[in-house]
Amino acid sequence: MALNYTLKENRIVEAKVTFLRVVPNGKRQTLADIYSKFQDQSWIKSLTPLCIQESYRVRVNRTLEKIVKIIEDSQAIAGMDAVVTDAAEYIVSVLAREAVIKELSHREVPIPELFKQQSSQNPGFDFFTINQSEVLLFGEAKYVNGSNAYGRALKQISEFIDIKNDIADIADLVTLVPSDILDKVGVGTKGYIAAFSSTSLESNRIISGIQSNDDYAKVKNYDELVLVAVDML
DSSP, X not given: OOOOEEEEEEEEEETTXXXXXXXXXXXXXXXXXXXXHHHOOGGGGGOSSHHHHHHHHHHHHHHHHHHXXXXXXXXXXXXXXXXXXXXXXXXXXXXXXXXXXXXXXXXXXXXXXXXXXXXXXXXXXXEEEEOTTSOEEEEEEXXXXXXXXXXXXXXXXXXXXXXXXXXXXXXXXXXXXXXXXXXXXXXXXXXXXXXXXXXXXXXXXXXXXXXXXXXXXXXXXXXXXXXEEEEOO
């Protein structure tokens, strides 16, 4: 199931760096669509051995229970199309992933929320895609109410690189991503996606701020960097 959004920007910032900007077509509707998307467990059927399939189903169902609670909490908020912070974080992450897949023709990798055991210390990246060069991209999403959160997203990616969280994530991807692609990650062939909540600030000013960010200077030096602004006004 595809998620609906409005594409505002798709531009090349510099070599190997792309900027996308999208707007949810209703935050509460997007949240409901995310729940429907997560219900699709067809990707599990191709996994082997068979015992893995049931393990993933258990984890997916736990995630669906969390999303139901988030939807209920959001519906209890007064205000047109208001959602709780946890819901906003889901929207930024999942819409950014959807935009990269659709607009840049990346291949899907199941969302980690559906298959990873949750950890309170050093959780891994929020999502993954595979680009047309067969390179794995690691996505990190950040939401800050009323702010352009690119600084937090880039900082988190930079810190994850330092502590090798991308390498640590490989263990969770061996049944989902071809081994030759994972092997390339081990020798430094990889990319990143920085997804972040955005305001009404004009895109040129957002990009200018990103380009002056120290963490951007570090993260862009890999095979691909995609910046995804998700308007959350």
